[in-house]
Amino acid sequence: MDSKRLNHKLDCKACGTILMAIPDNPDDDTPVRCSNCGGYLGQWGELQEDFYKQARGAQAFDLNHGNIIKK
Numbered sequence: 001m002d003s004k005r006l007n008h009k010l011d012c013k014a015c016g017t018i019l020m021a022i023p024d025n026p027d028d029d030t031p032v033r034c035s036n037c038g039g040y041l042g043q044w045g046e047l048q049e050d051f052y053k054q055a056r057g058a059q060a061f062d063l064n065h066g067n068i069i070k071k
Contacts, residue, residue, distance in 0.1 A: 010051060014039035020047070 010018050012034035021035035028045025041047060 010041070010047065010054075012037060012039045012041060 010020075012018070015034060015037040017034065017036045019035040020041060021033050021038075022044065023030055026032070026044040028043060028048075030044040032041045032044050032047055033039060034041055042050075
């Protein structure tokens with residue numbers, strides 16, 4: 001994996017962006033949709049898990065309240 005890019009479940013398969021519409025106080029089963037086109041991205045728990053798997057080696061990103069932050 002290229003440590004400068006995140007991919008896999010976080011990008012919207014319909015429009016290709018990484019713009020998540022995350023409801024307030026989501027739990028692991030909360031559905032998350034693309035805020036650009038409304039496409040279903042997955043459940044909040046699985047999206048967080050995927051992010052941490054990808055970012056583990058990069059150590060250049062953090063997930064904070066649904067925001068991907070470059071360190």
